[in-house]
Amino acid sequence: MKFLKFLSSRLLTYIFVILLGMTIVFFVPRFMPSDPVESMLGQMMSKSSTMDAAAIEAMRKTLNENFGLEGTLGEQYFGYMKRVIFTQDFGPSLTMYPVPVKELIADSLPWTVCLLGISTVISWLIGNGIGLLAGIRKDKAYSKILEGIAICIYPIPYYIFALTLIMLFAYIFPVFPLSANFDVSGFTWENLKTVIWNSVLPALSLILTGTGWWVISMTTLSRNTNEEDFVAFARMKGLNERKVISRYVLPNTILPQITMLALQMGTIFNGSLITEILFNYPGLGSLIYRGILQADYNLIMGTITTSIFAVATATLVIDLLYPFIDPRVRYN
Amino acid sequence: MKNWNLRLKLGLVILSFFMILGFFFPLLYSGNVTEWSTYPTNLKPSMEHFLGTNSLGQDIFWLLCNSIRTSFLIGLFVAFFSTLIGILAGLVAGLKGGAVDRIVMLLADTFIVIPSLPILILIGSLTKGTASLFLIGGVLIAFNWPWPARQVRSMALTLRERDYISIARFSGESTIRILVKEIFPFVKDWSIGNFINTILVAISSESGLAVIGMSSNSKATLGTMIYWANQHQAMLGGKWVWIGSPVVAICLIFIGLFLLMTGQQQYSALRRGK
Amino acid sequence: MFEINHVSARYNMLTSFVNAVDDVNFNIEKNEIFGIAGESGCGKSTLLKVMYDLVDYPLEISSGSVRLYNGNSETNYIETGKLKECWWKDISYISQGAMNVMNPITKVENQFFDTVRRGYHKKMTKKQIREKVAAYMKELELSPDVLKAYPHQLSGGMRQRVLIALATFLNPRIILADEPTTALDVVVQKDILTMLMSVQKRMKNSMVIVSHDMGVHYQVTNRIGIMYAGQMIEIGPTDEIFSHPKHPYTQMLISALPKVGDNSQKEGIPGTPPNLKSPPIGCRFAPRCKYAADECRKIRPQMVPVGDKHFAACLLLEHAKGGNE
Numbered sequence: 055m056k057f058l059k060f061l062s063s064r065l066l067t068y069i070f071v072i073l074l075g076m077t078i079v080f081f082v083p084r085f086m087p088s089d090p091v092e093s094m095l096g097q098m099m100s101k102s103s104t105m106d107a108a109a110i111e112a113m114r115k116t117l118n119e120n121f122g123l124e125g126t127l128g129e130q131y132f133g134y135m136k137r138v139i140f141t142q143d144f145g146p147s148l149t150m151y152p153v154p155v156k157e158l159i160a161d162s163l164p165w166t167v168c169l170l171g172i173s174t175v176i177s178w179l180i181g182n183g184i185g186l187l188a189g190i191r192k193d194k195a196y197s198k199i200l201e202g203i204a205i206c207i208y209p210i211p212y213y214i215f216a217l218t219l220i221m222l223f224a225y226i227f228p229v230f231p232l233s234a235n236f237d238v239s240g241f242t243w244e245n246l247k248t249v250i251w252n253s254v255l256p257a258l259s260l261i262l263t264g265t266g267w268w269v270i271s272m273t274t275l276s277r278n279t280n281e282e283d284f285v286a287f288a289r290m291k292g293l294n295e296r297k298v299i300s301r302y303v304l305p306n307t308i309l310p311q312i313t314m315l316a317l318q319m320g321t322i323f324n325g326s327l328i329t330e331i332l333f334n335y336p337g338l339g340s341l342i343y344r345g346i347l348q349a350d351y352n353l354i355m356g357t358i359t360t361s362i363f364a365v366a367t368a369t370l371v372i373d374l375l376y377p378f379i380d381p382r383v384r385y386n
Numbered sequence: 387m388k389n390w391n392l393r394l395k396l397g398l399v400i401l402s403f404f405m406i407l408g409f410f411f412p413l414l415y416s417g418n419v420t421e422w423s424t425y426p427t428n429l430k431p432s433m434e435h436f437l438g439t440n441s442l443g444q445d446i447f448w449l450l451c452n453s454i455r456t457s458f459l460i461g462l463f464v465a466f467f468s469t470l471i472g473i474l475a476g477l478v479a480g481l482k483g484g485a486v487d488r489i490v491m492l493l494a495d496t497f498i499v500i501p502s503l504p505i506l507i508l509i510g511s512l513t514k515g516t517a518s519l520f521l522i523g524g525v526l527i528a529f530n531w532p533w534p535a536r537q538v539r540s541m542a543l544t545l546r547e548r549d550y551i552s553i554a555r556f557s558g559e560s561t562i563r564i565l566v567k568e569i570f571p572f573v574k575d576w577s578i579g580n581f582i583n584t585i586l587v588a589i590s591s592e593s594g595l596a597v598i599g600m601s602s603n604s605k606a607t608l609g610t611m612i613y614w615a616n617q618h619q620a621m622l623g624g625k626w627v628w629i630g631s632p633v634v635a636i637c638l639i640f641i642g643l644f645l646l647m648t649g650q651q652q653y654s655a656l657r658r659g660k
Numbered sequence: 661m662f663e664i665n666h667v668s669a670r671y672n673m674l675t676s677f678v679n680a681v682d683d684v685n686f687n688i689e690k691n692e693i694f695g696i697a698g699e700s701g702c703g704k705s706t707l708l709k710v711m712y713d714l715v716d717y718p719l720e721i722s723s724g725s726v727r728l729y730n731g732n733s734e735t736n737y738i739e740t741g742k743l744k745e746c747w748w749k750d751i752s753y754i755s756q757g758a759m760n761v762m763n764p765i766t767k768v769e770n771q772f773f774d775t776v777r778r779g780y781h782k783k784m785t786k787k788q789i790r791e792k793v794a795a796y797m798k799e800l801e802l803s804p805d806v807l808k809a810y811p812h813q814l815s816g817g818m819r820q821r822v823l824i825a826l827a828t829f830l831n832p833r834i835i836l837a838d839e840p841t842t843a844l845d846v847v848v849q850k851d852i853l854t855m856l857m858s859v860q861k862r863m864k865n866s867m868v869i870v871s872h873d874m875g876v877h878y879q880v881t882n883r884i885g886i887m888y889a890g891q892m893i894e895i896g897p898t899d900e901i902f903s904h905p906k907h908p909y910t911q912m913l914i915s916a917l918p919k920v921g922d923n924s925q926k927e928g929i930p931g932t933p934p935n936l937k938s939p940p941i942g943c944r945f946a947p948r949c950k951y952a953a954d955e956c957r958k959i960r961p962q963m964v965p966v967g968d969k970h971f972a973a974c975l976l977l978e979h980a981k982g983g984n985e
Contacts, residue, residue: 283757283759283761284762284763287761288774290712290714290747290753291747291826292744292745293774293775297774301763302763305765305766306763380765381766381767381810382764382812
């Protein structure tokens, strides 16, 4: 029963977050000075020499319809919400007409999920592993060195790593490709190799930056846990070091780290966004950027809404899994 | 001073260095740093131009100092307001409880989960690189207040149950006085750490935006400096000072901020007798 | 069966040493409950740790050793430094404050599984172990439901009882308990003490109970050792010590205890214990002792017999006995 209460309150928050996010995405552009339809019309008019007034008017109407700009603001809002929620239809991409935005997003999503998922998992695992070691052996020299390195790495922003890696491995030692432009239609071994080769630098960049935070937080956590009474007692019972670490220290330190992971989802996504842009990696991030650069209204709204949805869902999943891992939460 | 640990001292040294660069030095310069073609382009570092000049004809050293100042100002602006709003929201939510608590937490959770960058990029693109730094700062505040709010709220919740608060309440002390006298000292320590961390996050976010050209391109921040350097192929052209100096500055400033924050946390834990 | 041979232990505080235990020498017999009494800071907990061979920095043994003898043997023993191998199987330890000593994220029964593997049950399946543990809990009059609970769901008294069950399950020959009843309310205290006594009676092992509460010693122990400022100053059967305390310190301790029907004014013991960084030469109680003579401040008293199996370390007692040798 308690779990149902927990579940329903989390679901409520989840739905509210997504709705609020979609609302923000909907309204922000409308408070901005530029009108995308006018600017598109302006572009078209400057390209073609003649266009009579009736044609321009017809074009304007069509564009407005496609953008969902017909009617009052309220009508537009509800129309938009209805469309998106029930049919996930963001309309056609305006720069790649008539390809639906949905399709573009579906193509790019696997890239992002792969890159983000794998690099987050790797940096979480490595970071926590190093942190665990450094915290338990806090008096050894290498523990302090590891922590020191993490302190130097953690504050460095994502893009600096990306830029540095690009400088090093694409300019100075041209090992990896500068940007990931490739066409991977079809599931061949060649294509897979290309994909992996192109993903190495962005993944490396994300992993390097991500690990720092996990190392630092885990070191403090494991150092404190190691000094807890129940760990001392476990040693007093004569358990060997390996059992003490794996059964007593590790489970008690991993749990807060899982909660932390849920909270960090937004930040991690931000970082991957910039990384994708800088490496020209064909994921959701680059799509957002492309949409923005080309003022592709529908694409922008679609991709940003998708990213909000993705992060909210990831957070929800972790939140819901947590009671199954931590018995204290379960029985409270 | 004697309880100050190494991190605190080191962080303070690094930050003081950059604060001097950022707030004192620009006073010595009388021109407009961002104006193009003030000087001959691509000069090597010399006595006249400490770090040389770049492809836009700007003096790199003075540009750097001003950029540091602007970035710091953004950081302080965002940190101040988001900490203030966050603490107030957290206290109100924690002490009042009930519906107020629920609403505040709902709002807070929303802004934690929604990734800030896409929204910022959206704003940046719609203003085509001319967004006012206040606008960007405002959005950053909106996305950062939930963190202190959450923490302060849980502190307020535990404190609400403590005996001495009940006694104070029973003896008729007004809520505000309880807030200030009893609860504030606990909140203060953590808030300082959070304040410093928010400076870091704010500068990081703004510079991240700037690097992809979504911030206020005409203003001098560390991020925009990198942006312009990139636009002019500073890497390809081997103009390492131009792109390297803001990068190094950002890294060092962040390390300094981080050291300061963790040093302060350790110091206050020591003072509390841990 | 357990010897403490001239043990001295100190805490290494880098700039100085705190001499917590100074030349303590006594034995524990089979099938007895031995109490170690004394005020806070007298070194009894440290002594217990040394006995368990739980000597971690900054604690170090400066001289002496302890020996755990095997069975009835007089020559076969395990000494300080090697006791770790017998932990929980032959010797166990119940530490002060049961609040936090169990792993918060596993059920109580898992706390048993851990230790059981160390014992003679290495080849048993989990199911068999579970049955054995449940049976043992019943013996101790604990509900086996407790096994399925998490530590935070149990009350303080319950946790202490589980700890005792844990510490005695493998039937070790000697059990060391550090302040087992402090931080529990009086009613629960009685339960715990009763439990300890019944376990001892049934298993016929030895127990060493450290407590500053003389009431605990009176109810439970067969013999007591009184410690003061790191030294053992009196040792003997409980009844003897309570009815005929010989050392001035013990006398003041006992007289300070309330007795039913006794209306007399109670005196506290004036003064404070000495600083263990630089303890006084000679008798450490001399500064507070009303019988103190000059030589008391110069010569350190040795243990002398003052009754049947009853010893005390006081120069005045030495002189009194001197004539009757």
